[in-house]
Amino acid sequence: MRLLIVEDEKRLALSLARGLTAEGFAVDVVHDGLEGLHRAGEGAYDLVVLDIMLPGMNGYRVCAALRAAGHDVPILMLTAKDGEYDEAEGLDTGADDYLTKPFSYVVLVARVKALLRRRGTGGGSSVRTLGPLRVDTGARRVLFGETEVPLTAKEFAVLEQLVVRAGEVVSKAEILEHVWDFAYEGDPNIVEVYVSTLRKKLGAELIRTVRGAGYRLEAPR
Numbered sequence: 001m002r003l004l005i006v007e008d009e010k011r012l013a014l015s016l017a018r019g020l021t022a023e024g025f026a027v028d029v030v031h032d033g034l035e036g037l038h039r040a041g042e043g044a045y046d047l048v049v050l051d052i053m054l055p056g057m058n059g060y061r062v063c064a065a066l067r068a069a070g071h072d073v074p075i076l077m078l079t080a081k082d083g084e085y086d087e088a089e090g091l092d093t094g095a096d097d098y099l100t101k102p103f104s105y106v107v108l109v110a111r112v113k114a115l116l117r118r119r120g121t122g123g124g125s126s127v128r129t130l131g132p133l134r135v136d137t138g139a140r141r142v143l144f145g146e147t148e149v150p151l152t153a154k155e156f157a158v159l160e161q162l163v164v165r166a167g168e169v170v171s172k173a174e175i176l177e178h179v180w181d182f183a184y185e186g187d188p189n190i191v192e193v194y195v196s197t198l199r200k201k202l203g204a205e206l207i208r209t210v211r212g213a214g215y216r217l218e219a220p221r
Contacts, residue, residue: 001046001116001157002026002178006036006062007078008054016049019105020112024140024153026179033057037065044177045073047115049108050095052079060093067094074115078103128163131219133206135163142202149201154179158194162207162217171214 003020007013008031017027028045030036033054040048040062048066052059063075077095096118097111117137128135134143140156142149151159157179162170172191179191195207195215208216 001160002028002044003047003049003112004036004039004045005029005049006033006040006054006059007031007049007051009051016105016108020109022153023109024157026157026177031055033059033062037062040066040073041069041071043071043073046178047074047076047112049076049078049112052077063095064093074118076108076111076115128166130163130166130206130217133163133202133219135159137164144202151198151201155194155197155201158191159198159202162215166217169210169214169216174214 001024003025005013005016005020005027007016007029010031013029013031017029020027028039030039031054034056036048036050036054037057039045050059050062054062057065059077059079063077066073066075074096075094076097076099078099078101080101096115099108099111128137132145136142137160142151142156142159158175161175161178172188175191176188195209199207206217206219208218210216
């Protein structure tokens with residue numbers, strides 16, 4: 001999952017980005033409301049963490065502009081303010097949830113995951129099944145048959161991109177974009193490394209290489 005943090009307190013933004021990256025998310029950070037609106041409007045994000053007090057354009061206006069343009073990306077608003085009026089205004093502009101500073105990082109992660117589950121499952125099951133493979137994107141658990149397979153955060157994120165599009169070809173560029181972030185400047189072959197690790201843990205037949213196109217998740221025969 002790819003997240004955008006729009007927060008002008010740079011130390012807080014960096015701290016949140018590091019923590020969420022460790023949770024397995026790809027995270028981009030901007031510190032200005034106008035830049036946040038531009039980035040979020042590109043439609044490449046699964047969730048936006050949006051501060052209210054921002055230079056350029058405040059969070060209320062960013063949220064309202066995104067909703068007016070038809071973007072339904074989940075938005076978690078952050079603010080140092082407190083009070084029913086502020087919360088009502090934030091939710092009235094189309095925000096999905098609201099968190100007042102100072103907040104617990106554990107609570108923020110729980111809110112982020114809850115919003116992603118709500119969006120990804122539409123209120124239904126978060127379990128994806130492909131033959132003997134079961135991937136619970138909500139609980140972040142993987143079972144092959146009756147055996148639970150331990151995966152690192154990045155391994156799970158790569159598998160998640162493949163399982164939600166099982167049977168389709170997913171390009172290396174798409175995996176890089178969603179699992180890492182737009183600023184990643186390392187070796188793009190890092191995707192091949194993680195696919196190789198997943199094959200060792202889940203079976204070589206599960207992830208097919210489509211030469212020149214990407215990877216396709218298939219039920220083993």
